[in-house]
Amino acid sequence: MARKRYQPPVQSWIGQVFDTLFLLVLVLASLFAPVYLGLVGSGKYTVELSDTSWAGMKQNATMQAQWEKLGYTDGAEAKDGRQPAALLIATRFNYNFSFIELGISTLVVIAYFIIVLHWSRKEYREVIDEHFDDSE
Amino acid sequence: MAQATARRRQKRISLLRVLGPGHVWALGVGIVLVGEYMGWSFAVGKGGAIAALIACWFAGLLYTCVAIIDSEVTSTVAAAGGQYAQAKHIIGPLMAFNVGLFLVFAYTMLEAANAITLGHLVQTVGIMAGFENSSDKPFVVLTIMTLAWLNYRGVYTTLTFSLVITAIAFIAICVLFFAVQPWSDAYVHHDQLLTELPYGWLGVLAALHFGMWFYLGIEGTTQAAEEVRSPARALPLGTMTGIITLLIAATMTWYVCSGLMPWEYLGQSVTPLFDAARLTNSTVLMVLLFIGTIFSALASANCCINDASRAWFSMGRDHYLPQVFGAVHPKYRTPYRSIVFLVPVALVFAYFAPLDQVITFSILSGLLDYTFMAINVIMFRKKWPLGSIKRGYVYPFHPLPAIVLLILCAATYFAVFLGYGTQLIAMMVFYIVASLWFALHRYKFVRRGEQFTMPWPKPVGY
Numbered sequence: 001m002a003r004k005r006y007q008p009p010v011q012s013w014i015g016q017v018f019d020t021l022f023l024l025v026l027v028l029a030s031l032f033a034p035v036y037l038g039l040v041g042s043g044k045y046t047v048e049l050s051d052t053s054w055a056g057m058k059q060n061a062t063m064q065a066q067w068e069k070l071g072y073t074d075g076a077e078a079k080d081g082r083q084p085a086a087l088l089i090a091t092r093f094n095y096n097f098s099f100i101e102l103g104i105s106t107l108v109v110i111a112y113f114i115i116v117l118h119w120s121r122k123e124y125r126e127v128i129d130e131h132f133d134d135s136e
Numbered sequence: 137m138a139q140a141t142a143r144r145r146q147k148r149i150s151l152l153r154v155l156g157p158g159h160v161w162a163l164g165v166g167i168v169l170v171g172e173y174m175g176w177s178f179a180v181g182k183g184g185a186i187a188a189l190i191a192c193w194f195a196g197l198l199y200t201c202v203a204i205i206d207s208e209v210t211s212t213v214a215a216a217g218g219q220y221a222q223a224k225h226i227i228g229p230l231m232a233f234n235v236g237l238f239l240v241f242a243y244t245m246l247e248a249a250n251a252i253t254l255g256h257l258v259q260t261v262g263i264m265a266g267f268e269n270s271s272d273k274p275f276v277v278l279t280i281m282t283l284a285w286l287n288y289r290g291v292y293t294t295l296t297f298s299l300v301i302t303a304i305a306f307i308a309i310c311v312l313f314f315a316v317q318p319w320s321d322a323y324v325h326h327d328q329l330l331t332e333l334p335y336g337w338l339g340v341l342a343a344l345h346f347g348m349w350f351y352l353g354i355e356g357t358t359q360a361a362e363e364v365r366s367p368a369r370a371l372p373l374g375t376m377t378g379i380i381t382l383l384i385a386a387t388m389t390w391y392v393c394s395g396l397m398p399w400e401y402l403g404q405s406v407t408p409l410f411d412a413a414r415l416t417n418s419t420v421l422m423v424l425l426f427i428g429t430i431f432s433a434l435a436s437a438n439c440c441i442n443d444a445s446r447a448w449f450s451m452g453r454d455h456y457l458p459q460v461f462g463a464v465h466p467k468y469r470t471p472y473r474s475i476v477f478l479v480p481v482a483l484v485f486a487y488f489a490p491l492d493q494v495i496t497f498s499i500l501s502g503l504l505d506y507t508f509m510a511i512n513v514i515m516f517r518k519k520w521p522l523g524s525i526k527r528g529y530v531y532p533f534h535p536l537p538a539i540v541l542l543i544l545c546a547a548t549y550f551a552v553f554l555g556y557g558t559q560l561i562a563m564m565v566f567y568i569v570a571s572l573w574f575a576l577h578r579y580k581f582v583r584r585g586e587q588f589t590m591p592w593p594k595p596v597g598y
Binding site for chain 2: 005006008009011013015016017019020022023024026027028030031032033034035043044059060061062063066067069070072085088089091093094095097101102105106108109112113115116117119120121122123124125126127128129130131132133
């Protein structure tokens with residue numbers, strides 16, 4: 001005897017609007033929170049340059065020529081409408097990290113996949129049972 | 137009775153099967169080619185120019201695995217939604233819901249990044265032309281709104297438009313490559329500009345993060361599965377030729393840019409190929425690369441809207457999302473409500489978020505999708521061994537490409553963690569909360585047996 005098919009409830013228009021808004025808010029809150037809270041780009045820092053001449057910033061003649069063609073100048077201040085290259089040259093990434101943070105991040109990613117796969121397997125069994133029960 | 141009538145009507149109005157392999161190529165390359173025009177150069181910032189090249193090759197290997205794995209599964213599960221439909225048939229509803237979201241956010245963030253780039257370029261050229269107060273924001277908004285409208289009006293025109301402008305953008309890279317005479321030192325000076333690895337080998341690993349940008353989105357070819365005339369032939373052909381095109385374009389781009397710019401500049405450049413053209417002092421090249429950048433950004437944003445809306449539409453149709461999104465326009469035969477819904481999301485990010493953050497969100501969603509693809513293909517072969525169902529294409533050396541893909545994905549998670557760890561956690565929190573919402577609330581609206589639509593035998597082990 002074929003098992004009884006699952007009949008989902010029909011969602012009202014209000015319910016659909018609520019779900020849509022929930023998703024919109026969730027997307028904006030989760031993805032925008034780091035930007036809004038100023039946590040983005042936290043991996044970058046600025047090196048203190050004691051000498052901002054081209055040579056002091058370890059830029060050879062070819063590099064210097066290309067910087068100038070791109071509209072940049074040496075020194076710490078803008079000159080003749082040209083921005084100082086020092087601002088870009090001094091920007092660096094900080095790759096010092098805590099192993100605890102790395103461990104937590106790794107755990108979050110792995111746990112996420114394990115939970116999703118485990119839950120999906122349960123749901124998938126329902127799908128297969130109902131589909132092949134019907135087709136048989 | 138009313139429900140049955142509605143269902144019959146839904147069946148009648150379906151997506152149109154009008155696309156060929158050229159459109160599939162355009163869909164894949166069209167999304168990704170902009171990655172040569174912007175974004176990849178942040179890999180130089182994370183590890184130096186040589187690190188970016190190594191990252192480009194490793195990312196190329198990652199995407200080769202993605203392309204061959206995807207070709208096998210897609211040529212077998214030919215349904216709108218691409219990897220979402222695959223997950224539904226192979227792993228289960230919650231995974232499918234997550235994969236749908238990966239696709240939507242990878243593409244929507246990429247669309248926002250394209251609009252930012254286009255706006256930035258127009259502003260730069262405006263300033264160069266003497267319009268000091270020109271703003272990028274109107275162009276950002278205009279790009280997203282216009283392309284959304286184009287997508288609303290029909291898929292064939294949209295993708296034919298992308299095919300033409302993608303081809304022009306690719307030709308522009310080739311012209312620049314030959315114009316800088318790579319066989320001489322007239323323009324390029326790798327011997328003077330290439331430095332050692334500024335962050336050592338850790339920087340090489342970190343560069344893998346933005347190295348993915350050279351190819352991110354190639355898997356989008358599968359989104360057109362329901363609109364392709366011959367999926368078993370057109371999808372693998374379009375995807376494979378797409379990845380070959382991108383490998384060539386990526387190598388040429390790196391060669392030209394790293395031979396023309398100091399790495400500190402290149403690593404923070406928003407439009408590196410346009411900057412490379414500026415350094416040749418050729419007005420013709422500048423105009424060509426300006427057009428190339430604009431076209432590649434438009435093509436990519438266009439295809440992103442197409443792909444994201446198909447994934448959102450598919451989820452709406454299956455009631456994974458409110459069913460209002462599962463509607464097809466009665467005249468244009470497009471998923472118009474999904475297209476319209478995603479417009480404000482793209483606008484908000486394009487308007488308010490910095491480019492590297494938007495790119496990082498896109499990359500992370502893509503990365504989660506590739507991790508899923510490796511797991512997916514292993515389960516696919518296990519549940520339906522070779523010979524048990526008809527496959528359009530069988531990828532070689534299984535499971536080696538899947539294992540390589542998993543290892544490269546793990547390395548890239550670490551690369552993102554280096555410098556963008558906060559975003560990694562924020563994104564994971566989003567997917568975890570969304571998963572709970574689906575499992576505990578939304579799944580009750582899903583018809584169980586109807587999630588499986590392929591004419592396959594019962595999977596092994598069930």
